[in-house]
Each structure stands twice: as structure tokens, then as C-alpha cells.
């Protein structure tokens with residue numbers, strides 16, 4: 337006859353290791369046994385190993401994802417939304433493996449990640465997000481079915497966003513500028529800085545400059561974050577300064593999913609200029625950075641903006657099969673500034 341003790345994690349794990357089945361263990365039993373071990377931020381190596389043995393057992397022997405969701409959640413101290421029931425459990429297994437390649441401070445002990453949530457996304461909204469205010473990683477449900485190979489890289493990418501907050505602004509900003517990254521908002525000083533590195537206002541009058549600023553802001557005039565180009569400015573009469581000033585060329589050459597087409601974008605003084613309609617920011621990056629990414633088989637999405645550059649390269653750095661695609665310089669920077677966080 338079973339007593340409570342027979343449902344301790346170590347007993348269950350020993351049964352599995354002896355080749356016995358856990359057929360009569362239900363979710364209540366499992367939850368009870370998980371409650372007996374310490375908070376998952378303080379798990380012993382012994383408990384961790386037992387959780388892995390049980391996780392691997394249920395992957396093979398249960399049709400019910402809920403066992404694996406519960407074990408993953410306990411092992412890594414994260415809440416998993418109820419939608420996890422709807423995606424194949426093999427994804428949790430690949431994610432578990434990928435976590436083993438990153439420092440424990442990045443995920444399981446990272447208090448900036450509390451939950452992993454699955455939600456439906458529109459296609460122009462990307463495949464995932466990290467919301468620092470509520471400490472959530474959100475993954476698009478569609479990705480699991482339409483782009484299954486993207487799940488683990490994107491998961492690492494979102495962890496990258498969460499880890500980015502722990503790197504000093506000074507370090508990351510000097511790293512960004514070494515790749516030519518510039519980004520600013522569309523307020524007066526942001527526009528001023530962006531036009532400045534583009535060679536200045538040429539001979540536009542103060543009134544004409546005001547019109548250019550209005551036009552730039554109208555391009556960002558959609559409410560939702562989007563990876564497609566924003567609306568063209570309105571009320572452009574004949575002879576309007578927008579028609580002949582370089583910002584129109586930047587707008588015209590910022591295509592939908594702009595990071596895929598930066599080789600066609602407006603260039604000046606070794607920089608490539610574009611508008612980021614997702615973050616509503618004015619952007620530039622070195623032409624040599626674009627070449628580096630385009631020529632090394634790294635996902636072009638890393639050129640979406642500087643924060644994406646970091647998060648995407650993070651995902652390559654911590655994937656043992658992808659790290660070699662990164663330049664030595666990038667690998668060394670990650671080793672010094674990110675491995676140690």
C-alpha cells in the first residue's frame with residue numbers, strides 16, 4: 337500500500353531508475369511530492385537530478401503535458417501559462433536542454449523572469465516578447481506550429497533581453513556604438529541628433545525643418561507595434577520640403593521587415609539609416625555591421641535594432657551549434673561582459 341512517503345521525488349525517481357512504471361501517479365501525487373522539496377531557487381543537485389529523471393520519464397510515458405509543465409516549472413522556478421497544454425511537450429524538453437548551456441544566473445536564478453507565457457500574435461508583431469515590467473517572456477503560439485525551429489532560439493533571445501538589464505549601460509552603450517548603432521526617439525532632440533549624423537539640415541529654413549519633423553512623426557503614426565512600414569506623411573503639397581529632403585529617401589527605403597533589406601537602405605558616411613516602426617525609433621548602424629551579419633549566416637533580425645542585436649547574438653552565443661558563426665570579437669565581448677553576469 338502506498339503511503340505519502342512513496343510519493344517523494346526521490347522515491348519516484350528511484351522507481352524510474354529501477355525500470356518501474358509510475359502509472360498510478362497522478363498530478364496530485366506529483367504536486368504533493370514536489371511540495372516536499374525546497375523552493376526551486378534553492379534546489380540541491382540531488383533534487384535537480386531527480387526532477388530531470390522524472391521529466392524524461394514523463395516525456396516518454398505520458399500523453400498529458402501537465403506532468404512535464406509542472407516539473408519544468410518547479411525545476412526552474414518559473415510560472416508557465418495554461419496555454420502550454422496546447423503545444424507539443426517536446427518543446428519543453430528542447431528548452432530544458434538549452435537552459436543547461438547558459439549560466440544559472442541567467443534563467444533559473446534570474447528574478448527578472450517570473451513566467452513564460454504563450455499567446456496568439458499577429459504576424460507583423462513578431463514571435464515573442466519580453467516584458468520587463470511584469471517579468472514575463474511571451475512566446476507566440478503560432479510559432480510552435482508554423483516555425484517550430486524558431487522556438488528555442490527565440491526563447492534564448494528573450495532570456496537575452498532579460499539579462500541585458502543586468503549589464504551596465506556604460507558597457508552596452510559603448511558596445512553598441514562600436515557597431516555604429518544609433519537610435520533615438522522622434523522628439524525634437526532625437527530628430528536633431530539623427531539628422532546630424534546624416535549630414536545636417538542642408539539649407540532648410542526653420543519652418544521647413546518643422547515640417548520635416550511633423551512628417552517623421554506621422555510615419556510613426558500607428559498605435560500598435562509593427563514590423564511593417566508606417567504610413568506616409570499627409571498633406572505633402574507640390575514643392576514641400578519632404579519631397580526632396582533625405583529623410584524621405586530613408587522612409588522610402590525602409591521596407592516592411594526592414595532588417596531583411598538594409599543593403600538597400602539609405603547610406604551616408606559609412607552608416608545605414610532606417611526607421612524602426614516597432615520601437616518607433618530613428619535608427620542608424622554601420623554598413624560594416626550590416627555586412628558582418630548578412631555575410632555570416634546570422635539571422636538578419638539581429639539588425640532590427642540595437643536591443644535586438646544584443647538579444648539575437650545572445651541566442652547564438654549560448655547555442656553550442658551556432659556560437660562559431662559569431663566573430664571572435666563578439667564571442668570575447670560576451671565572455672567578458674555576459675558570461676559573468
Ligand SMILES: [Zn+2]
Pocket residue numbers: 493494497643644647
Ligand atoms: Zn527581441
